[in-house]
Each structure stands twice: as C-alpha cells, then as structure tokens.
Amino acid sequence: MxxxxxxxxxxxxxxxxxxxxxxxxxxxxxxxxxxxxxxxxxxxxxxxxxxxxxxxxxxxxxxxxxxGGAKGGPKGGRAAAKRPAAARKASAKKAAATRSKRAGGGATRKRAAKKSSRRS
Known part of the structure; x- marks a missing residue:
C-alpha cells in the first residue's frame, strides 16, 4: 500500500x-x-x-x-472589565446584600429560637 x-x-x-x-x-x-x-x-x-x-x-x-473549539471565540470577563470600578463595586455590594438577606442567618437563627423557647 x-x-x-x-x-x-x-x-x-x-x-x-x-x-x-x-x-x-x-x-x-x-x-x-x-x-x-x-x-x-x-x-x-x-x-x-x-x-x-x-x-x-x-x-x-x-x-x-x-x-480546537476552546481556542477561538470571545473571552469571558471583557464586558465586566470595561465597566468603571465604581459600578462593579456597587453591583458587588448589592449582590452581597441580596445573599445575606436570602441566607437569613441560618444556624444562628435556629440557636436563638431554641434559647428563647428554653427560657419560658
């Protein structure tokens, strides 16, 4: 051949x-x-x-x-990098506030509830 x-x-x-x-x-x-x-x-x-x-x-x-697919195409994070630092900071603070609001303390709230029920 x-x-x-x-x-x-x-x-x-x-x-x-x-x-x-x-x-x-x-x-x-x-x-x-x-x-x-x-x-x-x-x-x-x-x-x-x-x-x-x-x-x-x-x-x-x-x-x-x-x-080959991983080599081409737009890279992530470019849009965020173009935004001013103040805008990025503001949205980060907003996201952190939302996370803490939704989390609601978790275990600490349960502990506090148990303590108050013991007292009565």
Missing part, C-alpha cells in the same frame, strides 16, 4: 475527513493543508484505517474533534 493510499479506510471515515476538511477550508486553511489536517484528525480519532484486513477495530476517541 503506497503512502497516502486511502483504500483501508471505510466510507464513514472518508466522509468524516471530507467534513473536517470543509471546516478547515471555511476557516481559510489552504486546500492541501486542510486535507492533511483532516486525515490526521480522522487517524487520531479512529485509530487509522478500519476496513477489514487493516487490523483490529479500536474505540473512537472524540477528544481531537473537540480540541
């Missing part, structure tokens, strides 16, 4: 590579590089050719397909 021969791959693997390649091309990766990356991803995911005669079947590993 010559290098780059895809005869050992199943139709599903070929479709997979095609979809991955399209995704790379959409992002502006050159065609040849996109194809190489796509097949590298398929190999990493499926463990190489899956057709009969190409060795034992192996479980698929989805991690390589998910890997």
């Amino acid at each position: 010559a290098r780059g021969d895809k005869s050992a791959y199943t139709d599903k693997q070929k479709r997979m590579a095609e979809h991955i390649e399209e995704g790379y091309e959409k992002r502006g990766v050159p065609e040849k590089k996109a194809e190489a990356r796509a097949w590298a991803t398929v190999n990493k995911t499926t463990g190489g050719g899956k057709k009969s005669g190409s060795g034992r079947g192996k479980a698929t590993n989805r991690a390589p397909a998910k890997k």
Whole structure:
C-alpha cells in the first residue's frame, strides 16, 4: 500500500475527513493543508484505517474533534472589565446584600429560637 493510499479506510471515515476538511477550508486553511489536517484528525480519532484486513477495530476517541473549539471565540470577563470600578463595586455590594438577606442567618437563627423557647 503506497503512502497516502486511502483504500483501508471505510466510507464513514472518508466522509468524516471530507467534513473536517470543509471546516478547515471555511476557516481559510489552504486546500492541501486542510486535507492533511483532516486525515490526521480522522487517524487520531479512529485509530487509522478500519476496513477489514487493516487490523483490529479500536474505540473512537472524540477528544481531537473537540480540541480546537476552546481556542477561538470571545473571552469571558471583557464586558465586566470595561465597566468603571465604581459600578462593579456597587453591583458587588448589592449582590452581597441580596445573599445575606436570602441566607437569613441560618444556624444562628435556629440557636436563638431554641434559647428563647428554653427560657419560658
């Protein structure tokens, strides 16, 4: 089998590579590089050719397909950083007040209630 021969791959693997390649091309990766990356991803995911005669079947590993997503996209916290410090401080105080109001003391209230019931 010559290098780059895809005869050992199943139709599903070929479709997979095609979809991955399209995704790379959409992002502006050159065609040849996109194809190489796509097949590298398929190999990493499926463990190489899956057709009969190409060795034992192996479980698929989805991690390589998910890997790139974490790199792009807007980073969190930018909107908060743009707000003035006074506004951030005010909303933090408001949130703290709400938390303490909703918490209502918890165990200390129970203890106080027990003490008052003991006295009578």
